Amino acid sequence: MVDGMLGKLCRWLRMLGYDVVYLGRRGSDDDLIRLALEQSKTLLTRDFLLYRKALKMGVKAVYIDSGILEEQLKQVALNCGIKLSIPLDNSRCPICNHPLRMCLKEDVESKIPQKVAESSMIFWVCDGCGKVYWIGRHWRDIMAKLRRVQLEVEGKGKSYL
Numbered sequence: 001m002v003d004g005m006l007g008k009l010c011r012w013l014r015m016l017g018y019d020v021v022y023l024g025r026r027g028s029d030d031d032l033i034r035l036a037l038e039q040s041k042t043l044l045t046r047d048f049l050l051y052r053k054a055l056k057m058g059v060k061a062v063y064i065d066s067g068i069l070e071e072q073l074k075q076v077a078l079n080c081g082i083k084l085s086i087p088l089d090n091s092r093c094p095i096c097n098h099p100l101r102m103c104l105k106e107d108v109e110s111k112i113p114q115k116v117a118e119s120s121m122i123f124w125v126c127d128g129c130g131k132v133y134w135i136g137r138h139w140r141d142i143m144a145k146l147r148r149v150q151l152e153v154e155g156k157g158k159s160y161l
């Protein structure tokens with residue numbers, strides 16, 4: 001569960017296959033804490049007061065102290081042990097959190113640009129919002145970013161020994 005200031009982190013965690021509820025601006029702190037308790041969710045927040053309050057109420061919470069995505073991913077990896085790789089068969093829609101389904105080019109051909117159909121092999125469709133995803137130009141950037149964070153995490157781990 002992430003607060004309204006962590007929209008980008010939310011989309012990345014969903015790509016990594018995690019079931020993430022985006023809280024936006026709705027509800028009071030108490031409502032959010034109750035929701036986290038009811039659903040046994042970990043709360044990721046940039047709001048220190050909310051973090052303290054959540055901990056006190058027995059919610060597993062992580063205070064995210066950076067506005068930079070890489071730092072945020074690193075913090076979540078260190079605190080929650082998330083895997084920094086995209087599971088091809090178990091990813092989620094960054095927009096609506098619905099699990100993605102791998103599909104054949106023929107299934108999505110009408111929904112994608114011709115160029116993509118010619119150059120891509122792997123496609124996913126979201127049965128929640130209908131969006132189609134594929135391995136495109138940004139894939140390499142995404143992988144490089146995840147690898148950088150992974151190296152940071154491993155470096156951090158070693159310093160504790």
Ligand SMILES: [Zn+2]
Pocket residue numbers: 093094095096097098126127128129130131
């Ligand atoms: Zn979707």
